[in-house]
Amino acid sequence: MSFLRKLIIVGSTICLTSGAAAAASCGNTSAGFEAWKASFAKDAKKAGVGKRGLQALAAAKYSSATISADRNQKSFRYSLSKFMKIRGSATIEAQGRKRLAKSPKFYQSLEKRFGVPAGVLLAIHGMETGFGGFMGNTPVVSAITTLAYDCRRSDFFKPHAIGALKLVDQGTITGNTRGAKHGELGHTQFLPGNAHKYGVDASGDGRVDLYNLADAMASTANFLRKKGWKPGKGYQQGQPNFRVIKEWNAATVYQQAIAIMAAKIDG
16 A cells, blocks of 8 residues: 555544544534534433433534523622622512411421521522522523533533433423523522432422422422531531532522521521
8 A cells, every 4th residue: 555545544534533523522602513412412321311311312402592691691790789689689588488487387397307497498499580480491401411512611511411311211301391591490490410319209299390399499408418418507608508508509699698598588
């Protein structure tokens, strides 16, 4: 074989290898999303995702709305006072106290089981969805796979994409289930991987449904307990459980706001 022919063959092999690598890599536009999905399907299958989950992945669409939301997050840059004003902390506190007064036994049962006081759960519920008033209108599987593909935080979102596909397998969600722009689910906006890992069936219907209030509240309490919540200990800054609130959301102003509102709800 001539040197020139060897060079052509080697060059072609390199191009093919590079093309395969590019197809599997992250991207910052929709251009490579379909090729990435085909590659990610192999990883998902290895991770235990079944037929229904893989079908949901194949049907997922690149979510431009998700990318726009991810690129334009501003509220976490605000001061604590401005953040709380914009998020309506006074309303959340008032509504939280009313909800606690209306269903004291329910929240007492959650605290007895998981050790997490009502104020924390209600503050999160109010902050995330206005107590279920708006739980999102973006297809969850499309949103989370878009973020897993996007180069900004691909490694963070890939496990959550796998989690979403497993939730589809289980019948917890479908490929059409809608949530927040970042793929969060239900009353307290669980990321799919966390929903899969920490979800609790508190309603007793045999399935975990984060759009069911009982399941969502119990799952939120379970998440916090599994992350290290210490029953009976404080949750303000400097106290043992404040670090657990950090596990729910990485933004400092969010953590501070939850702790402040929770204390006012708990009374």
